[in-house]
Amino acid sequence: MSYIYDFWDDFISLLFPRLCYACGDHLMRNEHLICTECFVVIPRTNYHLIPENPVAQLFWGRCMIEKAAAFSYYNKDSRIRKLIHNMKYKGIKEIGYELGRIYGLSLKASGFINGIDIVIPVPLHPAKKRVRGFNQSEVISMGIADAAGLSVDIKSLVRKMVSATQTKRSRYERWTNVEGIFQVAETQAVSGKHILLVDDVITTGSTIESCTAELLKYEGVRVSVVALAFAVV
Numbered sequence: 001m002s003y004i005y006d007f008w009d010d011f012i013s014l015l016f017p018r019l020c021y022a023c024g025d026h027l028m029r030n031e032h033l034i035c036t037e038c039f040v041v042i043p044r045t046n047y048h049l050i051p052e053n054p055v056a057q058l059f060w061g062r063c064m065i066e067k068a069a070a071f072s073y074y075n076k077d078s079r080i081r082k083l084i085h086n087m088k089y090k091g092i093k094e095i096g097y098e099l100g101r102i103y104g105l106s107l108k109a110s111g112f113i114n115g116i117d118i119v120i121p122v123p124l125h126p127a128k129k130r131v132r133g134f135n136q137s138e139v140i141s142m143g144i145a146d147a148a149g150l151s152v153d154i155k156s157l158v159r160k161m162v163s164a165t166q167t168k169r170s171r172y173e174r175w176t177n178v179e180g181i182f183q184v185a186e187t188q189a190v191s192g193k194h195i196l197l198v199d200d201v202i203t204t205g206s207t208i209e210s211c212t213a214e215l216l217k218y219e220g221v222r223v224s225v226v227a228l229a230f231a232v233v
């Protein structure tokens, strides 16, 4: 019987080839979304093992963050960039979940997430979420939380709707005006909690800084940060 199944499987993959979302090569029967080679060669930062790592240093003097780390590096032509691109612009949410789950296992094994109470994804602008159909940071958070035995809170931190006056501002003015983009919607849910804030890519750190500034307004809140990739500039 298994021979027939295998034959059928091969026939289907001839018609609809399953390709690795990082390198485009054909996936083997036992591979899912990412081929084994990509899984092995995607560089890990291992920042979760190094307290004073470059992501943590990015926030020094800007906002009080307990711990910060990123899974990989975001470079031009990097496989992680390709994966994130396929997730965000081709709508393959499973990629975010799977990478989050893989990272979550390392975060758990190393003790990085010890003491974390709740996982909160960086909220996506509602208009963007409508177009994309999902928030990429949310699916990454789900993967991390499932692997680490935590839960995800998508209600407590929200992105404010952009007002008409804000949209008239120049791009530079909006960029410098990161303070006040986010809002805690449920004070009780965050007070006294150690929050793991999750983003897809950390570049300048301004989004994380803005989220953290809002969260730290509430009593007893502590914030740690992880992302799938760190853009080295």
Ligand SMILES: [Zn+2]
Pocket: 020, 021, 022, 023, 024, 025, 034, 035, 036, 037, 038, 039
């Ligand atoms: Zn591959």
